[in-house]
Every structure is written in C-alpha cells, then in structure tokens.
Amino acid sequence: MSQQTAPSHTAPSGLGELIRIAEAQPLSPACDHFYFLRHGQTGRNALRIFQAVDEPLSELGLQQAARAAGLLAGEPISTVVCSDARRAHDTAYTVATTLKLVPAAQAALRERNFGALIGTSSANIDWACEPEGGETLTQFVARTRGALDTALRLPAPVLVVAHGGTLYALAALLGVPVDVGLLGNAQPLRFERRGPTWAVTPLLRQADGDAALA
Ligand SMILES: O=C(O)[C@@H](CO)OP(=O)(O)O
Numbered sequence: 001m002s003q004q005t006a007p008s009h010t011a012p013s014g015l016g017e018l019i020r021i022a023e024a025q026p027l028s029p030a031c032d033h034f035y036f037l038r039h040g041q042t043g044r045n046a047l048r049i050f051q052a053v054d055e056p057l058s059e060l061g062l063q064q065a066a067r068a069a070g071l072l073a074g075e076p077i078s079t080v081v082c083s084d085a086r087r088a089h090d091t092a093y094t095v096a097t098t099l100k101l102v103p104a105a106q107a108a109l110r111e112r113n114f115g116a117l118i119g120t121s122s123a124n125i126d127w128a129c130e131p132e133g134g135e136t137l138t139q140f141v142a143r144t145r146g147a148l149d150t151a152l153r154l155p156a157p158v159l160v161v162a163h164g165g166t167l168y169a170l171a172a173l174l175g176v177p178v179d180v181g182l183l184g185n186a187q188p189l190r191f192e193r194r195g196p197t198w199a200v201t202p203l204l205r206q207a208d209g210d211a212a213l214a
Pocket residue numbers: 038045048049050051111122162163164165213214
C-alpha cells in the first residue's frame with residue numbers, strides 16, 4: 001500500500017472560501033469525541049478525476065478499508081453513519097462489520113455534486129467554482145452541516161465515513177485548522193473536544209500517495 005510517492009500536502013484552490021462559509025455557521029456537537037474516515041481509494045481518485053456516486057473502490061481502496069477496519073476495531077464505536085456513495089458505503093461496511101455494527105447510509109453525506117465536472121480532471125480542483133448542474137459551495141456546506149449535525153446526535157461514539165469535501169467542511173465547521181495531510185484515503189481520524197475547541201488526531205500517519213487527494 002505504499003508504492004506511490006509521498007503527498008505534497010498543498011491546499012487546494014478555493015479552500016479559503018469553503019472555510020469562510022463554514023466558519024459563519026459553526027457546529028457544536030454535544031458529544032465530546034467522534035471518528036471520521038474518508039473512503040478508500042477509487043480508480044478515479046488515483047487518476048484524479050471527479051467521480052459519480054457509483055464509483056467502486058479500487059484494489060488498493062479495498063486494502064485501505066481493511067486496514068482502517070483493523071485500526072478502528074479497538075475503538076468503542078457505537079454508531080457508523082456513512083455517505084450512500086458506493087465508495088463510502090463499501091468502506092463503512094468493511095469497518096462496521098469488524099465492529100459488529102451496520103452502517104446507516106445517508107445521501108446527505110455525499111461528496112459535493114460537481115455536476116458537469118464529473119468525468120473531468122480534478123487535479124486543479126477549485127472549491128470556489130460553480131459547476132453547471134452541480135452544487136454551489138454554499139449549498140454543499142449547508143447540506144453537509146445538516147447531515148453532520150444529525151449524525152453526531154446518534155449514540156456516541158459515532159464514526160462518520162464520507163469524503164474529502166466532507167472532511168474540509170467538518171474541520172471548518174468545528175474551527176479546526178485543515179491539515180491537507182489528513183485527507184489521504186481511509187486514514188481514520190479522532191475528533192476530540194478540548195475545552196471550547198476541537199482537536200483532530202490521526203490514528204494512522206501513513207499516506208498512500210497524493211494521487212488520492214483533491
Ligand atoms: O471526487 C474527488 O476526487 C474527491 C473530492 O474531494 O472526493 P472523494 O473524497 O469522494 O474522493
């Protein structure tokens with residue numbers, strides 16, 4: 001799983017706009033900690049192409065999901081909630097099975113709908129763009145905020161399995177600085193309340209290559 005080059009960790013274009021929108025509507029979960037997992041790699045992640053909801057995990061993605069399941073197996077997780085996009089659901093199912101849970105799939109946790117950009121290169125992604133037939137950044141942040149607010153009211157600790165965009169929005173909604181190095185596929189993260197602020201700790205500090213980052 002480490003045959004690719006190390007990630008460059010360069011923040012994508014338009015991320016500041018996403019953060020500005022999210023920070024104006026902060027999220028205040030009642031729980032004191034939860035977990036987040038971006039899905040395993042897909043073939044289109046590796047090629048850096050915007051993908052549809054039916055994109056499956058690649059062979060590497062399946063291995064990453066199994067690795068994440070092993071890392072999360074020792075955590076006392078009570079609820080697994082996931083995006084209903086195939087790549088997130090299949091990752092969540094692998095992890096939840098190890099935890100003897102069943103993931104609850106939510107369309108509201110999907111990645112931003114990039115509309116007409118789906119099928120084109122995401123190498124120079126600009127989160128501030130307004131793709132034809134897709135969601136605006138404001139719409140995406142509002143939808144994601146609502147889905148996360150609902151998910152984090154479920155029996156704790158909760159594991160959310162979703163997307164890179166979900167993680168950018170989540171971090172900004174909690175006021176946690178975005179570390180692009182945490183965006184690699186299937187790297188389990190623990191979010192924890194520390195007084196009035198939140199902190200994020202990776203359960204795995206291993207990236208499988210920047211091809212998966214967008
Ligand atoms: O489509 C992508 O390349 C990214 C964008 O962040 O989404 P996902 O995390 O679903 O791979």
